[in-house]
Amino acid sequence: MGEQQVSGRASSFVERVRREQIVRAAVGVIAEVGYEKASFARIAARAGISPSLISYHFASKANLIGSVAATxxxxxxxxxxxxxxxxxxxxxxxxxxxxxxxxxxxxxxDEMMVFYHLERASGRAGSPIGEIDRERDIRRMAELLSAAVAAGEVRDADTRVMALGIQSFLEQLPGMLFGDPDADAELIAEQAADFLVNAVASQSTERN
Structure with missing residues (x-):
């Protein structure tokens, strides 16, 4: 193995680690102060690096935020x-x-708070962030429900309407968790699962 190849791999590894460090710092900053105030200076301070190093790895704030959301x-x-x-x-x-x-x-x-802040920012005019891709998750849920309808597990109803309802319900749960310091995550998980399953299950499934 040539020396240049080893050096190139080492450099690639270091860059990947640095990008991950920056993304993690951005998560912490956005969760704490929101998207608008999450400047390169704040993120760099959190990561313990210079703002110019962030610019080296990410062409713009939108580019960094895209990596944060994807991660x-x-x-x-x-x-x-x-x-x-x-x-x-x-x-x-x-x-x-x-x-x-x-x-x-x-x-x-922190990750849930980031999604909350980014979703709010994505709906504002002139925001550099693209719309948060809820449609993909809704479509996947609708596909799951359609298969369940065909199998007789789920009531025969508009699966997109059901998927929208499930998605909207789930989006409220993090706020419920974080708004109550005594919230029991396991109890909420079980009760939410029971509620949603019973809401869509067919009568034959309910009897079983």
Whole structure:
């Protein structure tokens, strides 16, 4: 292996670690002060680096924020995939997804606060942030529900309407967790899962 190749790999590793460090610092700053006040100077101070180093790795604030949102989204996706595990029915998938989401939110307050701040900022005119991609999650939930309707597990109703309802319900749970210092995350996870499953289950499934 040539010396240049080793050097190139080492450099690539260092850059990846540095980018991750900056993204993590940005998460902390946005969660604390919001998107608008999350300047490169604040983020650099949190990371213990110079603002110019952030500019070296990220062309703009929007570019950095995009990486922040993608990183959190990927981590949440991994957590939910692990939560679903070997679920055999669509309703079991839904139940485990809800539990997994609540547990992730309870353990990742800063990340949930970042999503809250970015969603607020994305709806403002002139915001450099693109719309938070809720549509993808709603579409995936609707697809899951459609399969469940075909299998007789879920009542025969408009699956997009149900998916919108589930998405909106889930989006309120982090605020419930963080607004009450005595909130029991496990109890909320179980009750939320029971409520949503019972809300969409077909009568034949309910009898079973």
């Amino acid at each position: 959190i989204g990927d981590e949440l996706g991994v957590a939910l995939e692990a939560a679903v595990g070997d679920a055999e029915t669509a309703l079991d998938v839904l139940r485990r997804l809800v539990r997994g989401f609540v547990r992730y939110a309870a353990a990742h307050r």
